[in-house]
Amino acid sequence: MPELPEVETTRRGIAPYVVGRRVTGVLLRRPNLRWPIPPEITALLPGQRIDAVERRAKYLLLHTEAGSALLHLGMTGVLRVLPPDAPVGRHDHVDIALERTSTQAPRILRFTDPRRFGCLLWQPPGTIHERLARLGPEPLTDAFDGDLLWRRSRGRTAAVKLFLMDNAIVVGVGNIYASEALFRAGVDPRKPAGSISRARYARLAAEVKHLLAWAIERGGTTLRDFLAPDGAPGYFFRELMVYGRTGEPCRVCGTPIRQVTLGQRSTFWCPRCQR
DNA sequence: AGCAGTACCTGGTTGC
DNA sequence: TGCAACCAGGTACTGC
Numbered sequence: 471m472p473e474l475p476e477v478e479t480t481r482r483g484i485a486p487y488v489v490g491r492r493v494t495g496v497l498l499r500r501p502n503l504r505w506p507i508p509p510e511i512t513a514l515l516p517g518q519r520i521d522a523v524e525r526r527a528k529y530l531l532l533h534t535e536a537g538s539a540l541l542h543l544g545m546t547g548v549l550r551v552l553p554p555d556a557p558v559g560r561h562d563h564v565d566i567a568l569e570r571t572s573t574q575a576p577r578i579l580r581f582t583d584p585r586r587f588g589c590l591l592w593q594p595p596g597t598i599h600e601r602l603a604r605l606g607p608e609p610l611t612d613a614f615d616g617d618l619l620w621r622r623s624r625g626r627t628a629a630v631k632l633f634l635m636d637n638a639i640v641v642g643v644g645n646i647y648a649s650e651a652l653f654r655a656g657v658d659p660r661k662p663a664g665s666i667s668r669a670r671y672a673r674l675a676a677e678v679k680h681l682l683a684w685a686i687e688r689g690g691t692t693l694r695d696f697l698a699p700d701g702a703p704g705y706f707f708r709e710l711m712v713y714g715r716t717g718e719p720c721r722v723c724g725t726p727i728r729q730v731t732l733g734q735r736s737t738f739w740c741p742r743c744q745r
Numbered sequence: 746a747g748c749a750g751t752a753c754c755t756g757g758t759t760g761c
Numbered sequence: 762t763g764c765a766a767c768c769a770g771g772t773a774c775t776g777c
Contacts, residue, residue, distance in 0.1 A: 504753075504754090504771090504773095528771075544770085544771065583754095585756075585770090586754055587755095587770075587771065587772080601773095625747095627747080632748085637772080644770080733749075734749090736769080736770090
């Protein structure tokens, strides 16, 4: 399940193989993922040079002069750089073929996604795709801080965990990181967002930044086996404080971790450490 | 506007 | 053993 750190790790992993390189072809094995894949991609992308690979929220953007391909990995999406003759699996939905260069053999950028929650979209030059237009700030920039959370939460009654996962407030905080950050900040995930103090939000924002930055750093281990068929890292599971630990003792105080459903999502917290 | 509920999708796990 | 039910979860949509 790619969270923001894994998307960023993917970006860093593919960048050396794709930036500055020309696309020689696009193969769509199915017409839709989460949404229909814009058919113009197969006409516009071939022949284009990829100038940059950017990440915005959990989207990866391949920028070219003709426009930008937007890839979202959904829950189970994987993007890999492979030899052109790599065997095709059942869930290999898109191949973007990359030219041979003086230093690199021909490659394909392959998008694999068993559950098909991911998507491939197209953004014409000079425009911002509708799906990106109303997103909140990146969590690892200065635009995101405790004051932002505090200001935007005034008067809001939804649980603070749902507020933290709202993409219009801040992007990239998925279910796992929301539970973990709230634990580290000592905040009960069920509390109304509008009831949390400014100081507590400062702590929460800092914990979100810390967790994501730490995970991106650790994601570097994924890079090494980037070309492997499945680089499921599992790097953070050993270190989780509350996520998936229902009934197990809190790593800080020993109180059994509790679980509740908020917004149809499993939420984990320590009733003693989080108030 | 904010918020709760629902749908999408399929591999893996659980229960009978 | 075989099959059904359920779960995971980011995102967008609907309806109150």
